[in-house]
Amino acid sequence: MHDERSKEETWVADEEERVNCDHRARSALESSAAPASVERAAAIFRALGDPARLMLMARLARAEACVSELAAESGDGLSTISQRLRLLRAERLVLRRRDGKHIYYRLADQHVAELISNGLEHADE
Amino acid sequence: MHDERSKEETWVADEEERVNCDHRARSALESSAAPASVERAAAIFRALGDPARLMLMARLARAEACVSELAAESGDGLSTISQRLRLLRAERLVLRRRDGKHIYYRLADQHVAELISNGLEHADE
DNA sequence: TGTTCAGTTGAATAAGCTGTGAAATGAGAG
DNA sequence: CTCTCATTTCACAGCTTATTCAACTGAACA
Numbered sequence: 001m002h003d004e005r006s007k008e009e010t011w012v013a014d015e016e017e018r019v020n021c022d023h024r025a026r027s028a029l030e031s032s033a034a035p036a037s038v039e040r041a042a043a044i045f046r047a048l049g050d051p052a053r054l055m056l057m058a059r060l061a062r063a064e065a066c067v068s069e070l071a072a073e074s075g076d077g078l079s080t081i082s083q084r085l086r087l088l089r090a091e092r093l094v095l096r097r098r099d100g101k102h103i104y105y106r107l108a109d110q111h112v113a114e115l116i117s118n119g120l121e122h123a124d125e
Numbered sequence: 126m127h128d129e130r131s132k133e134e135t136w137v138a139d140e141e142e143r144v145n146c147d148h149r150a151r152s153a154l155e156s157s158a159a160p161a162s163v164e165r166a167a168a169i170f171r172a173l174g175d176p177a178r179l180m181l182m183a184r185l186a187r188a189e190a191c192v193s194e195l196a197a198e199s200g201d202g203l204s205t206i207s208q209r210l211r212l213l214r215a216e217r218l219v220l221r222r223r224d225g226k227h228i229y230y231r232l233a234d235q236h237v238a239e240l241i242s243n244g245l246e247h248a249d250e
Numbered sequence: 251t252g253t254t255c256a257g258t259t260g261a262a263t264a265a266g267c268t269g270t271g272a273a274a275t276g277a278g279a280g
Numbered sequence: 281c282t283c284t285c286a287t288t289t290c291a292c293a294g295c296t297t298a299t300t301c302a303a304c305t306g307a308a309c310a
Contacts, residue, residue, distance in 0.1 A: 028245035029186040029238060038183060041248035042176040049171030055163050061154040067257060080299060082258055101256055101307065111247050113154060118243060120153035122236050123166035192287060205269055207288055226286055
């Protein structure tokens with residue numbers, strides 16, 4: 001307990017700070033977002049909000065893989081991985097296909113990949 | 126309990142699916158992300174993973190506001206809003222400044238705004 | 251049909267969160 | 281210095297979530 005209230009960031013209240021920042025990424029923020037969208041978006045964020053799950057997603061972003069591969073790579077149990085994937089699948093963030101005895105998972109779409117990428121980028125700065 | 130294992134999405138295993146999707150957003154995903162980055166990114170996602178908090182962030186994305194305004198607008202108690210902001214601030218997603226008796230909050234940076242925007246966009250599709 | 255291999259699901263326990271009222275801060279006004 | 285207003289912190293009850301073991305499903309194949 002020592003951080004969290006460090007620098008107060010005075011952000012010069014009179015500089016007008018170009019509030020209408022034209023960087024884009026305003027589209028969804030300009031007007032009050034629909035409650036349903038917020039719910040859904042929060043659900044997506046929550047699903048990505050666990051280190052183990054996010055790691056899994058980052059791994060899948062690199063290439064599809066089956067449960068046993070993922071379990072072996074991460075060192076976690078099959079059941080554990082399966083449960084994580086279950087949750088991610090429930091949020092429709094991953095898709096799966098069966099190939100013989102194995103079931104391969106991959107990210108649901110490229111948009112998801114971007115979201116993860118953005119998060120990871122923002123993380124180390 | 127009825128959804129979650131609906132369509133199996135066969136994703137045509139032989140179409141090769143242009144795996145090297147050139148949409149960008151690969152940067153952070155190409156190689157195994159650093160554990161620290163994953164932790165941090167997950168923490169950010171987790172912070173945004175609560176409807177009430179995300180709503181708050183979406184609100185702040187529109188314009189800065191002080192606690193009482195936010196409380197009045199959302200209908201929640203002061204204490205509740207304050208706690209939400211505390212968590213968001215602990216993750217450095219919002220900044221605050223004091224002006225007389227009030228304390229104004231706003232998003233920490235434009236990158237955060239983008240993240241939220243992306244999430245909301247992905248939400249309704 | 252029966253066996254095996256790959257994954258899934260259920261249940262239980264443990265750990266972590268969130269909202270909330272009451273008490274505490276802290277800057278300005280008198 | 282004291283009072284007050286805006287906001288924060290504390291502490292806790294109540295709810296959600298993650299992991300794990302064991303039991304189960306369901307292809308493949310002999």
